[in-house]
Amino acid sequence: MTRIASLRSGDLPLPPLAGTAEAGGSLADFIWFRTGGAAEWLVRPRDMADLAQFLAALPPQMPVLPVGVGSNLIVRDGGVPGVVIRLPKAFAKVAVEPGNRIRAGGAAMGITVASAARDAGIAGLEFLRGIPGTVGGAVKMNAGAYGREAKDILVECTLVTREGVIEVWPLDRLRYSYRHSELPDGAVVVEALFEGAPGDPVVIGAEMDRIAAEREASQPLRSRTGGSTFKNPDGHKAWQLVDAAGCRGLRKGGAQVSEKHCNFLLNLGDATSADIEDLGDEVRARVKAQSGVDLQWEIARVGVRK
Numbered sequence: 001m002t003r004i005a006s007l008r009s010g011d012l013p014l015p016p017l018a019g020t021a022e023a024g025g026s027l028a029d030f031i032w033f034r035t036g037g038a039a040e041w042l043v044r045p046r047d048m049a050d051l052a053q054f055l056a057a058l059p060p061q062m063p064v065l066p067v068g069v070g071s072n073l074i075v076r077d078g079g080v081p082g083v084v085i086r087l088p089k090a091f092a093k094v095a096v097e098p099g100n101r102i103r104a105g106g107a108a109m110g111i112t113v114a115s116a117a118r119d120a121g122i123a124g125l126e127f128l129r130g131i132p133g134t135v136g137g138a139v140k141m142n143a144g145a146y147g148r149e150a151k152d153i154l155v156e157c158t159l160v161t162r163e164g165v166i167e168v169w170p171l172d173r174l175r176y177s178y179r180h181s182e183l184p185d186g187a188v189v190v191e192a193l194f195e196g197a198p199g200d201p202v203v204i205g206a207e208m209d210r211i212a213a214e215r216e217a218s219q220p221l222r223s224r225t226g227g228s229t230f231k232n233p234d235g236h237k238a239w240q241l242v243d244a245a246g247c248r249g250l251r252k253g254g255a256q257v258s259e260k261h262c263n264f265l266l267n268l269g270d271a272t273s274a275d276i277e278d279l280g281d282e283v284r285a286r287v288k289a290q291s292g293v294d295l296q297w298e299i300a301r302v303g304v305r306k
């Protein structure tokens, strides 16, 4: 759908857009927890140039939040002020390039990237099979599993800054650390270039299958969840601290600490985002009291409380 938008948010006009801009667009419809309020504006740009022009013309005081599929996100119940950018399918292309490289759009899913790498005989990207988010989310979060992270395979990424400038950032500029990048606020990752090593598609495929089976056995994949809730503190596993503090299965409203993997929080069906966030904070307090460790949220919490 293409629509020219000339819309108003309070006193702030939205600039024209070739894509779509939906007032009060639901985020709970697609994010993993299925909870939380709406975006003031949910914007789906048509292409990179459309996004750049839109952001360049957007009043600077208007906040901008890019989202992927919300597999690491709590959207608070009062919703998200300003503009939420969701990249549509046009940004999900994946192409093989010489030098064991894969170029992927910001909206491409990790599993799609891993599968394309397997088919092209490129090893080293298998871990993306187990991370149920987009390329944009993985680049922002330095997503990782099985000893590898986005920083180990990323060559460069293309982003559109909050000011609407298209820039190519080499790996070093993102200053990666554990589940953290220095991507500026409001910048949207629209493309990433990954590099692996030559490999046998059969061996790569077998490793991807192993990862999928291990995930199925250990994580609540079919639940409304947000992935790992807390970062692993130095020298500890977050789930072990949560377990030791007696929080496995702990409930608040419609939210519960997963019995299967206690670094995952669940929406049992009727949870609010406040239930989920308050449960997480309760777990943090109990872990602090039991072990003295201050757990840090890995899940991004966005928007305002009701």
Ligand SMILES: Cc1cc2nc3c(=O)[nH]c(=O)nc-3n(C[C@H](O)[C@H](O)[C@H](O)COP(=O)(O)OP(=O)(O)OC[C@H]3O[C@@H](n4cnc5c(N)ncnc54)[C@H](O)[C@@H]3O)c2cc1C
Pocket: 032, 065, 066, 067, 068, 069, 070, 071, 072, 073, 087, 106, 107, 130, 131, 132, 133, 134, 135, 136, 137, 138, 139, 140, 141, 142, 143, 144, 145, 187, 188, 189, 190, 219, 220, 221, 225, 226, 227, 228, 300
């Ligand atoms: C069952 C399950 C298992 C998981 N396992 C792992 C794991 O093993 N390892 C791991 O690291 N994570 C894991 N996660 C968490 C999650 O999948 C990753 O963090 C993923 O990279 C998030 O991608 P997303 O597209 O869902 O991002 P979202 O959750 O939508 O957003 C996460 C953050 O990225 C930002 N963001 C999203 N898209 C863009 C973009 N295009 N440009 C700029 N910023 C953007 C958002 O603003 C937000 O700050 C798991 C989650 C689930 C539900």
